[in-house]
Amino acid sequence: MKAKIWRSFVVGLVAVAMLTLSACSEAKKEQGTQSGALDSIKQRGELIVGVFGDKPPFGYVDANGANMGFDIVIAKQIAKDLLGDENKIKFVLVEAANRVEFLRANKVDIIMANFTKTPQREEVVDFAKPYMKVSLGVASKDGTISDVAQLEGKTLIVNKGTTADFYFTQNHPNIKLLKFEQNTETFAALKDGRGDALAHDNTLLFAWVKDNPEFGVGIKELGERDVIAPAVKKGNAELLEWLNSEIDTLVQQKFLTQAYEQTLAPVYGEDVRAVDVVFE
Structure with a gap:
């Protein structure tokens, strides 16, 4: 019985050692790749x-x-x-x-x-x-939405995983968000009326409304100024x-x-x- 217990103990030690060596090898490999x-x-x-x-x-x-x-x-x-x-x-x-x-x-x-x-x-x-410097902005039809309070009860369009998504999810959970993966989908949704406004980097919105003059950036800067x-x-x-x-x-x-x-x-x-x- 003692021999069996000892063999099990040794086998366990070997397994742990092999796992440790494998982890160390992977870590060194990763470190080498980075360095x-x-x-x-x-x-x-x-x-x-x-x-x-x-x-x-x-x-x-x-x-x-x-x-x-x-x-x-x-x-x-x-x-x-x-x-x-x-x-x-x-x-x-x-x-x-x-x-x-x-x-x-x-x-x-x-x-x-x-x-x-x-x-x-x-x-x-x-x-x-x-x-680059950037802040959040909000575009809407004719730029009529000029205050976040006006978004209550409305649908705001954002891109998934963006600072706009994070900002409104954390700070204004009562505002309904309509989320898309691609910018083309996001802006198309605003143009065809699936949302009341769109939040994105203000630098992008300033450029977009130039080509789409029926829209305006009513909220030009929101939250803290960030960097890219x-x-x-x-x-x-x-x-x-x-x-x-x-x-x-x-x-x-x-x-x-x-x-x-x-x-x-x-x-x-x-x-x-x-x-x-x-x-x-």
Whole structure:
């Protein structure tokens, strides 16, 4: 009996040891992947960046199938500074709700999909230094909704997983939310009357109402002013450090202002100043 008990004890110890070694091996493998992030990208010869495909003028796909917009211009410059060629980049289209998962699953190196930095998101991804300023806004027919109190008893349209979704869910649970995955679905729902108003980044709404003058941004700024920044997988310290230095360089070289003038100024016109949107 004692021999059987001893054998069971030994077998248990071996099993625990094997599990521990396996976990350590996986941890070291993951650590190695994170610490060699820049080398991996350089060996691959391509930077993989998650972007929006339906959020003009920040990230969208034009009639020729090319990725265009403010985020795209900055991403290409990042690829140029890292790999020596702005064309050494692969764009992967993401939705607001799956940006974190794409980083976790190593489907992308960086998320550049108008990603607002929030405390909740900082728990699951690492944000680099910001390149853009943003607040929430609310658009409605003729801009008639100018106060959150007017949304009581009405339907507000938002994108799943966005700061607008989080803000109204936490702060105004009595307001009915109609949620969609894609921006195209969200704005289509507003236009065909499925909702009374739409909450989104004010920088996007300012651009959208230019093309849809029957709507207006009645609430131009809501909640705290936030920032938009590139994001990398949690713990990817090497890529994060490089990105922080890169953003500093882009600010010093006034590249962000140039990108604004190229992509956003033609849309905003005189209504918005570069200093209100980008870091200079």
